[in-house]
Amino acid sequence: MTKVIVYGSKGRLGQALLACAPNFPNIQIVGQVDLGDSLEAVIGQADVVVDFSSPKATLGLVKCCVAAGKAMVIGTTGHTLEVRAEIRREAGPIAVVWASNFSPGVNVLFHLTHSAAELLGPDFDLEVMEMHHRLKKDAPSGTAKTLAEILAGVRDQQFAGEETYPRQKVKKAYTSQGRRGDTGGRDCNEICVHSLRGGDVAGDHTVYFAGDGERLELTHRASSPRVFANGALRAAQWVHKQVPGLYSMGHVLGLV
Ligand code: NAD
Numbered sequence: 001m002t003k004v005i006v007y008g009s010k011g012r013l014g015q016a017l018l019a020c021a022p023n024f025p026n027i028q029i030v031g032q033v034d035l036g037d038s039l040e041a042v043i044g045q046a047d048v049v050v051d052f053s054s055p056k057a058t059l060g061l062v063k064c065c066v067a068a069g070k071a072m073v074i075g076t077t078g079h080t081l082e083v084r085a086e087i088r089r090e091a092g093p094i095a096v097v098w099a100s101n102f103s104p105g106v107n108v109l110f111h112l113t114h115s116a117a118e119l120l121g122p123d124f125d126l127e128v129m130e131m132h133h134r135l136k137k138d139a140p141s142g143t144a145k146t147l148a149e150i151l152a153g154v155r156d157q158q159f160a161g162e163e164t165y166p167r168q169k170v171k172k173a174y175t176s177q178g179r180r181g182d183t184g185g186r187d188c189n190e191i192c193v194h195s196l197r198g199g200d201v202a203g204d205h206t207v208y209f210a211g212d213g214e215r216l217e218l219t220h221r222a223s224s225p226r227v228f229a230n231g232a233l234r235a236a237q238w239v240h241k242q243v244p245g246l247y248s249m250g251h252v253l254g255l256v
Contacts (some may be wrong), residue, residue, distance in 0.1 A: 002240045005031035005046040006052030007039070007061060011070060012135070013075060016229035017050060024233050048236045055079040055138065062090045071239045073099040073232050077142030084105070088246060090219045091232075095242040099249035100142030102231025106205065107249050109220045113147055113207050117154040120209050124216075125186060126151045127208040131196035139195040140177070143205055151191050202227070 004021070008014045009032035021029050031042030034053075041058055041062065043049070048071045055078040065072050071089070077100055079087065087098075101107065116127065128151070130144040140148075178194040202222040209216040222228070231249060238252045250256040 001026055001028055001163070002029045002237050003028050003045060003047045005029075005033060005039070005042055005049045006077070007033050007049055007051045007057075009037075010034040011052060012225055013052035013229060013232075015230060016225040020211055020226055020233055022228040023230070024237065026237060028231055039064055043070060048073060050236055051076050052232070055083065056059075059083055059087055059090065062087055062096075066093050068091060069094065071095040071236075071242070071252065072097070073235045073239060075102060075228065077145075077233050078138030086201045089254050091246060095239050095244050095247070097235040097239045097247045097249065097252060099235070100146045102170065102235060102249055103220070103222055103227045104201075104231065104253060105220050105227075106143055106203075107192065107253055107255055109207070110146065110150055110219060110250070111255060112218055113150050114154060116207075116209055117151050117219060119220070120211065120216065122155065124190065124209040124211045125188070127194065127210070128154075128191070129194045129196070129206045129208070131198070131201050131204040133200045133202065134198055136197060139197070140193040141203065141205070142197070144193045144195070147205060147207055148191050148193050149171065155189075155191075157189060158193065166167055170252045207213055 004027055006017045006029060009018065018029065018032065021027055030045040033039050034041065049065050050073040051058055052075045055076055058074060058076050058079060062072065071094055074096060128144050128147045130141045132141060159236065173250050178192050202225050204221045206217055206219040234254045235249060239247065248256065
């Protein structure tokens, strides 16, 4: 049995986790924590804390889990690069699955994106587009950032900063906020990420490989937040049995 605390329990994903948990006979929810609730009161009963809250909350939560010796699943997105680095440092003593997306389909998309970028080579222009529901707080999505990082990694490029536009950007860079203003023609080093918001879209992601005379598009569409909740519960069961370390959803699914 894996005893789980849902952190951010009143949110969209928190509610989806609570709705999906009965489908996992080996998972028992021992705590539901949201703003105003006491984590300290319940953390002692848990094996794993699952975080779908706010990017401002994750680092403090990691420190609590390390102090209590509890494993974690981190689903929250929108952390700054500095906070991401600090989470990585602090989480060393515990087992953590940290994923920008828990759906099996998106994790296969990560693999296909890597392969397509390698196979098509540098002559194809790379762009990423994502769409999410009107209530999503961060942009671009963590998944879109992961896709851009995969593409940049294949091309040995580095992140150029969220407010970097083509006019100012350095060579060997990808940008994360689309385009605006007098951008001039497209530079072959650009990898731009574009964010759409509206309705109740659970999460759409498309990677474009645009060449001369042809275009390849890889698209994943999530139709329910339950796909992320089921993946995160699967990750909670898995991480409970792991030695300390930082793991991805690819590890859980056996893809890496
Ligand atoms: P939401 O705004 O509906 O819910 C967040 C919940 O966290 C709210 O109930 C809020 O009160 C609570 N919360 C905020 N700060 C807290 C704190 N300090 N302590 C305890 N609770 C706190 O958001 P959501 O749609 O459920 O998404 C939550 C996070 O998960 C976002 O960062 C989102 O981008 C991410 N997400 C990740 C995946 C994935 O697969 N990794 C999928 C969907 C969403």
